[in-house]
Amino acid sequence: MKRIFRSTMAALGIVCLSGLMTACKDFLEVEPTAIDTSEAVFSTVSGAYSAVIGAYAPMAGDAAYGNRISCYFPYDSEDFLNVPTGDDAGEGRRGIARYNSNVTNADVRNAWNALYKGIERANICIKYIPTMAQYNGGADQKVIQRLHGEALTLRAQYYFELIRNWGDVPAPYEPTVTGQDFNIPRTDRNEILDKMLADLELAATLVPWRTEVAADERITKGAVKALRARLALYRAGYYTSSKTGAAERASDYKQFYDIVRQECAELMAKRGEHDLNPNFEEPFRSIAELRRDAKREIMFEVAMGGTVNGSTTDSKLGYYNGPRITAASANLGLSSGAIVLQPTYFYAFDSTDTRRDVTIAPYTINAIPAKIPTNMITAYDGKFRREWSTNPTIRSGSAQALGYNWPLIRFSDVLLMFAEAENEATGSPTPAARAALKEVRDRAYRNATAPAVPTGYSEFQAAVMKERHLEFGGEGMRKYDLIRWNKLGSTFQEIKTTLRGWIADQTGGGQYANIPLNIFYNLRPATGTPPISNYVLARSLYRPSPSVDTPPANTTAVAWRRSVTEARIADIASGYQPARQLLPIPAEARNTNNQLTQNVSY
Numbered sequence: 001m002k003r004i005f006r007s008t009m010a011a012l013g014i015v016c017l018s019g020l021m022t023a024c025k026d027f028l029e030v031e032p033t034a035i036d037t038s039e040a041v042f043s044t045v046s047g048a049y050s051a052v053i054g055a056y057a058p059m060a061g062d063a064a065y066g067n068r069i070s071c072y073f074p075y076d077s078e079d080f081l082n083v084p085t086g087d088d089a090g091e092g093r094r095g096i097a098r099y100n101s102n103v104t105n106a107d108v109r110n111a112w113n114a115l116y117k118g119i120e121r122a123n124i125c126i127k128y129i130p131t132m133a134q135y136n137g138g139a140d141q142k143v144i145q146r147l148h149g150e151a152l153t154l155r156a157q158y159y160f161e162l163i164r165n166w167g168d169v170p171a172p173y174e175p176t177v178t179g180q181d182f183n184i185p186r187t188d189r190n191e192i193l194d195k196m197l198a199d200l201e202l203a204a205t206l207v208p209w210r211t212e213v214a215a216d217e218r219i220t221k222g223a224v225k226a227l228r229a230r231l232a233l234y235r236a237g238y239y240t241s242s243k244t245g246a247a248e249r250a251s252d253y254k255q256f257y258d259i260v261r262q263e264c265a266e267l268m269a270k271r272g273e274h275d276l277n278p279n280f281e282e283p284f285r286s287i288a289e290l291r292r293d294a295k296r297e298i299m300f301e302v303a304m305g306g307t308v309n310g311s312t313t314d315s316k317l318g319y320y321n322g323p324r325i326t327a328a329s330a331n332l333g334l335s336s337g338a339i340v341l342q343p344t345y346f347y348a349f350d351s352t353d354t355r356r357d358v359t360i361a362p363y364t365i366n367a368i369p370a371k372i373p374t375n376m377i378t379a380y381d382g383k384f385r386r387e388w389s390t391n392p393t394i395r396s397g398s399a400q401a402l403g404y405n406w407p408l409i410r411f412s413d414v415l416l417m418f419a420e421a422e423n424e425a426t427g428s429p430t431p432a433a434r435a436a437l438k439e440v441r442d443r444a445y446r447n448a449t450a451p452a453v454p455t456g457y458s459e460f461q462a463a464v465m466k467e468r469h470l471e472f473g474g475e476g477m478r479k480y481d482l483i484r485w486n487k488l489g490s491t492f493q494e495i496k497t498t499l500r501g502w503i504a505d506q507t508g509g510g511q512y513a514n515i516p517l518n519i520f521y522n523l524r525p526a527t528g529t530p531p532i533s534n535y536v537l538a539r540s541l542y543r544p545s546p547s548v549d550t551p552p553a554n555t556t557a558v559a560w561r562r563s564v565t566e567a568r569i570a571d572i573a574s575g576y577q578p579a580r581q582l583l584p585i586p587a588e589a590r591n592t593n594n595q596l597t598q599n600v601s602y
Helices: 005-013 045-059 068-072 093-097 106-131 141-166 189-206 221-236 255-268 282-288 392-396 411-426 431-445 457-471 478-484 488-504 566-571 587-591
Strands: 080-082 298-302 339-341 363-365 371-373 406-410 518-527 532-537 556-559
Touching (some): 045 141, 093 106, 106 141, 106 587, 141 189, 141 221, 221 255, 221 298, 221 411, 221 478, 255 411, 282 298, 282 406, 371 532, 406 411, 431 457, 478 488, 488 566
Antiparallel strands (some): 080 339, 298 406, 363 371, 518 532
């Protein structure tokens, strides 16, 4: 968290709407209050601002993008896994990752509640802000209209998250009131998406471009348009039916690619607002350093509120995920390393692709401190690292909440959404589509030669799918991409088949010879801030192991491909079935709403 919400969200956002939450019993586990202060709150600009900040607030904290939605819900997938530790039952957080959750899972329930809390707060703002006198004229008109646009965008993001995790959901668009009928049936997810697409079209006319206002973490026009493109892309894709559990696709899907193309093309033409950083690592370094990235590549991010009340306003990014720090030292606190590598992901990268060593952190840090290479099945996601923090108090302390924001949309996604939509809409990759894909690849390879961009429809489609895999690892996107392409189940099967081939080939000279059975390393003196000893590998990770298992002189051996076991393979998405691409509707929500049906298979 960097710029506006540390004090504002903690002081205002969490409490400012307490009197406005008149009734949300149908979704949340709270009793409705009888206080309604909307007239007072929306009588001033400052009151309306506080209300909108309150609508931002449920995005932060453990229940939402501070942990559950960012680190639990997107896994297991093709990039990373939630670390297997035997806690794979339906009640456990890893039960979510194994597609083995149940209706009483508290982590599922808490996220559901947080999202509906955000919707209720946004609904209040959307209803009352346009009734303010300042909305239609005067010195504060643009300020008030921006707040309206922000509330519309926040509601769209909350509904999008509900839809991609639960499918059809109850969809109130007005604030709840005491005495209303709380038995609300589910609304078709496509109807909700259509409503959100229209809302975002309006929101884009209300909020300013980034360069037109002071720098902060609030929503600006680029974020609105990028989110609209994303929702349109999901509207065009496959989805899991809440009624049957089967993959379905709307008959009118192709028209939504035009929305993607339109929104992305406008963003690509305004590079002064958002652009790619020359260095792939920069956006993630900026998160750890609590600043904005140089090119504003991160277009939409969840602002975390600092370590005060950390479980409700901050994030555990860099503590829950990122490379594990096994023992605290003078300069580094602990981190748990709970997200680990899907072994095949490492070798999806070319050896000269600079994204690999940002996305994957194949080491732990001990008490020396020194980076010690891990085996292949315990390498970690690398974009959120505690050691990257430039705040020595946070970095070295015992805090689990580090203030790291969650990036929702980066500009590279705009380029790849455009490339995908152009190809799908026209039946072949246009020069503009090929240029967009090439731009992402060229940044990744920097001084090396990137692979050529295909010219045929199917080849280009496959290239975009792979590029998204390499570009967005550890950002909570791959699982949902595979679902909208109807490829999640087949991808898990392909991964397991490949890994069983790795196990079968233990000679070091077969099909997988260039994936070494073991790796060998030695340590170098500490460098950097904080000073950490780094390791040097004795041999490339793209060449066979030495012919004998004895480590070369002055090196230490670590199992690499040899660490993959049948037990680990069996654990990957162990409860997967297509219907369980959706999470269960929490039992508590259904207990207060007799019209709320359950997703199939639960």
